[in-house]
Amino acid sequence: MVLCPVIGKLLHKRVVLASASPRRQEILSNAGLRFEVVPSRFKEKLDKASFATPYEYAMETAKQKALEVATRMHQKDLRTPDVVIGADTIVTVGGLILEKPVDKQDAYRMLSRLSGKEHSVFTGVAIVHCSSNDRQLHTRVSEFYEETTVKFSELSEELLWEYIHSGEPMDKAGGYGIQALGGMLVESVHGDFLNVVGFPLNHFCKQLVELYYPPRPEDLRQPVQHDCIPAVDTFEDLSDVEGGGSEPAQRETGSRDEKAEVGAAGQATAEAECHRTRATLPPFPTRLLELLDGFKLSKALLTACKLKVFDWLKREAPQKAPDIASKVDASACGTEKLLDVCAAMGLLEKTEQGYSNTETANLYLASDSEYSLHGFMLQNNDVIWNLFTYLEFAIREGRNQHHRVLGKKVEDLFQDAYYRSPETQLRFMQAMHGVAKLTARQVATAFDLSRFSSACDMGGCTGALARELAREYPRLQVTVFDLPDVVELAVHFQPAGPQAAQIHFAAGDFFRDPLPSAELYVLCRILHNWSDDKVHKLLSKVAESCKPGAGLLLVETLLDEEKREAQGGLIQSLNMLVQTEGRQRSRGEYQCLLELHGFHQVQVVHLEGVLDAMLATRVAP
Numbered sequence: 001m002v003l004c005p006v007i008g009k010l011l012h013k014r015v016v017l018a019s020a021s022p023r024r025q026e027i028l029s030n031a032g033l034r035f036e037v038v039p040s041r042f043k044e045k046l047d048k049a050s051f052a053t054p055y056e057y058a059m060e061t062a063k064q065k066a067l068e069v070a071t072r073m074h075q076k077d078l079r080t081p082d083v084v085i086g087a088d089t090i091v092t093v094g095g096l097i098l099e100k101p102v103d104k105q106d107a108y109r110m111l112s113r114l115s116g117k118e119h120s121v122f123t124g125v126a127i128v129h130c131s132s133n134d135r136q137l138h139t140r141v142s143e144f145y146e147e148t149t150v151k152f153s154e155l156s157e158e159l160l161w162e163y164i165h166s167g168e169p170m171d172k173a174g175g176y177g178i179q180a181l182g183g184m185l186v187e188s189v190h191g192d193f194l195n196v197v198g199f200p201l202n203h204f205c206k207q208l209v210e211l212y213y214p215p216r217p218e219d220l221r222q223p224v225q226h227d228c229i230p231a232v233d234t235f236e237d238l239s240d241v242e243g244g245g246s247e248p249a250q251r252e253t254g255s256r257d258e259k260a261e262v263g264a265a266g267q268a269t270a271e272a273e274c275h276r277t278r279a280t281l282p283p284f285p286t287r288l289l290e291l292l293d294g295f296k297l298s299k300a301l302l303t304a305c306k307l308k309v310f311d312w313l314k315r316e317a318p319q320k321a322p323d324i325a326s327k328v329d330a331s332a333c334g335t336e337k338l339l340d341v342c343a344a345m346g347l348l349e350k351t352e353q354g355y356s357n358t359e360t361a362n363l364y365l366a367s368d369s370e371y372s373l374h375g376f377m378l379q380n381n382d383v384i385w386n387l388f389t390y391l392e393f394a395i396r397e398g399r400n401q402h403h404r405v406l407g408k409k410v411e412d413l414f415q416d417a418y419y420r421s422p423e424t425q426l427r428f429m430q431a432m433h434g435v436a437k438l439t440a441r442q443v444a445t446a447f448d449l450s451r452f453s454s455a456c457d458m459g460g461c462t463g464a465l466a467r468e469l470a471r472e473y474p475r476l477q478v479t480v481f482d483l484p485d486v487v488e489l490a491v492h493f494q495p496a497g498p499q500a501a502q503i504h505f506a507a508g509d510f511f512r513d514p515l516p517s518a519e520l521y522v523l524c525r526i527l528h529n530w531s532d533d534k535v536h537k538l539l540s541k542v543a544e545s546c547k548p549g550a551g552l553l554l555v556e557t558l559l560d561e562e563k564r565e566a567q568g569g570l571i572q573s574l575n576m577l578v579q580t581e582g583r584q585r586s587r588g589e590y591q592c593l594l595e596l597h598g599f600h601q602v603q604v605v606h607l608e609g610v611l612d613a614m615l616a617t618r619v620a621p
């Protein structure tokens with residue numbers, strides 16, 4: 001038997017299923033369809049009374065679900081989908097439409113209505129073909145419904161409640177799932193079983209045939225059997241490898257009849273052809289192209305930050321592109337393109353009145369927000385971006401690329417590169433401050449540090465973590481130890497407040513100078529900057545300064561041992577390569593380093609985002 005379903009027609013298109021139902025996803029992927037899942041946000045609350053029949057209601061809901069997803073993806077995504085599939089399943093009994101029960105009582109009411117009776121299950125399906133022209137979304141909707149009748153056995157109260165307590169009824173139309181425990185309630189089914197599960201696959205395939213393989217005029221003169229799904233001989237016609245595009249194809253004159261007369265030998269040839277076509281037709285590389293575009297999106301975000309677009313829109317919104325353009329001293333046409341991409345990325349809202357910041361932009365991208373990452377964005381735009389353009393050299397040479405960007409030899413990473421001028425130093429400190437403010441609370445509360453009365457935050461920069469430590473542990477005195485130039489500027493970042501008396505700044509070089517004494521040493525995002533030699537040097541200095549029982553709090557992004565999983569950590573590895581003398585390390589590597597320097601009882605907590613915190617205790621040498 002040849003199984004070469006018409007669903008192959010959609011193989012090279014960007015197909016989206018606008019449904020979160022795992023059952024629909026399973027039915028369609030089992031049938032060989034490749035698709036993305038984007039659950040619809042359309043609320044299922046159309047006025048049922050305004051529909052003459054239940055299936056019209058189901059079809060309209062399916063259509064609205066699919067259109068909502070198509071519109072959202074068109075606005076937010078940079079690539080409009082080709083086809084969006086929406087579906088809605090309802091159960092009707094005695095003229096009443098049953099959807100998903102809202103609670104157990106509702107499930108009880110539904111199931112008792114179905115007990116011992118026949119009911120109908122309708123699934124409305126909408127296939128929305130999308131195209132975009134002049135940034136306008138164009139849609140063509142094709143819809144159908146399928147009805148299956150199901151008869152339930154008489155259900156005892158006990159059985160009913162047992163079933164309800166299983167939890168199965170809650171997310172299913174009519175309050176039961178025929179493919180699982182609910183199958184035990186069913187006496188007979190008349191019609192398409194998969195329709196009851198949630199998606200009428202057979203009817204869907206027939207609909208695809210009608211869409212992509214409409215009857216020719218000569219077919220219409222004879223009785224045409226539309227109620228069949230063409231197999232191997234039609235598949236070739238159905239694929240539009242050369243044609244591309246998302247529109248259902250027009251059939252070529254004569255091609256079908258000729259093939260129909262080929263007979264068994266022709267059937268075999270066509271079968272081989274079918275397999276060849278499928279084999280030579282790989283899935284559309286959507287994810288790959290998205291990865292490719294990643295750097296363009298990053299640069300658009302960084303450019304908008306650099307131009308302070310989000311600052312202007314925080315001050316006044318909505319504003320039109322030419323108004324922003326004149327404020328940021330840029331061309332109107334360029335600004336409009338940038339703003340549109342920012343809107344597509346979900347950073348701006350775009351309406352008839354103009355552009356406004358989204359909450360994300362107000363919170364993190366405007367430079368004066370409390371948790372602003374504006375400084376971090378500028379560091380990425382002005383420094384890290386340039387270093388990454390030399391990634392190929394970094395990979396070949398296995399070292400950072402400051403010398404190429406700056407055109408001179410860099411001996412000391414901080415003094416010669418990051419802190420080479422007051423401006424570059426301030427930008428670096430602002431970048432660290434923004435990230436530290438977002439993560440400091442988690443770091444401070446990852447472990448119970450209340451047994452310590454003094455702490456030294458080594459390379460503590462602006463004191464953002466010191467502040468959270470002081471807030472969390474009111475009897476803790478915290479020394480922020482950093483390079484003299486940093487300590488001088490750090491005062492500008494320290495707001496007045498009750499914690500100020502607990503925080504002190506000490507200037508020095510942690511490789512050369514004696515370390516301030518403390519019961520707890522903190523190394524947050526420090527060790528990844530340095531080579532193994534320097535890490536040993538630093539840890540042995542810390543160990544020498546510690547009494548037994550002292551703590552070491554280490555904060556880094558840990559790699560998994562096989563360097564396979566943590567994408568954030570792996571990207572950070574490349575980041576460290578192009579920027580620093582150091583590298584990301586795994587939990588095991590840090591544990592070895594710590595134990596080698598007399599720090600044991602290592603505990604690890606993964607923090608929200610990419611950071612991990614490790615706490616170890618100094619044991620007697």
Ligand SMILES: C[S@@+](CC[C@H](N)C(=O)[O-])C[C@H]1O[C@@H](n2cnc3c(N)ncnc32)[C@H](O)[C@@H]1O
Pocket residue numbers: 414432433435436458459460461462481482483486508509510511523524525526529
């Ligand atoms: C990557 S930043 C981390 C800042 C802070 N710990 C955080 O997590 O946000 C590295 C810090 O180490 C400091 N630093 C670099 N070399 C140093 C040295 N030799 N002695 C003291 N501090 C140093 C830098 O000034 C900077 O503040």
